[in-house]
Amino acid sequence: MAETTSSRKAVVTLPSDTEILITRVFDAPKHLVYRAWTTPEYIARWWVGDRGVATVVDVDLRVGGTWRYVMTANAGFEVAFHGEYHEVVPNERLVTTEVFEAMPDLPALNVCTFTEEDGRTTVTLLVRHTNKQARDTHLSYGMEGGMNEAFDKLEAIAISLA
């Protein structure tokens, strides 16, 4: 297939009821992608997307170490996430917990891998939740309309599937 700009898109799939899989190819060797992924000054630049400004990026990159990212969203409110590193294999693999501090009872486990081929790096981020509702709630973080709209939608789905 011809190369198109869409190949630069993040691809999001749902491998099961409790998981989200995000993949993307980067035109760089994996040690550079890993560095951008794990260094606070770089994380502050990419993690917020275009939704706000990073105010805290703490990274203690070792097994048992913790991380915490805080963003002031464009709408004015603050969103914060934190977690603990369970596995740290430099340039290869990271396993961490992720807690959205507004919903601390719904922790996820993130399994992130960096695979290099011909100088290009594929990043796969598998987000594992303990149940479907937590997964769907997480997915709804992405909604521009914010959490209320997301919860309304979640409820509508729950009703439609009852």
Place this chain on the structure above:
Amino acid sequence: MGDMARAATTADAFNAVAEPRRRELLDVLALGERPVNDLVAALGLAQPQVSKHLRVLREVGLVDVRDVGRQRMYRLNALPLKELHDWVLSYETLWTRRFDLLDEVVAELKAKEQDSGGDDE
């Protein structure tokens, strides 16, 4: 998960439409309720195959069926899919934007490494 067969979920619906023929079926049904013969004609598949795809779509709640006279009429119920699809799209947009920014960082790191003769790694 309940005492009968596991309830279909939005992820089931999402995954059900990963199959191109089932997408085609939904496209045809998006134009209105149809008997199975119309669907067979529209897809150019044998009836057992069409019936199998319809069964999968019914199981995940994307297609409803009712009897009209002697015919079974199929219709689309895309709402559960639409909601999930919207979420996934929006989530994908967030990550696409993040990764575009990550590209910029990585390109800088790459340039820096080349400048320093690659002795950085």
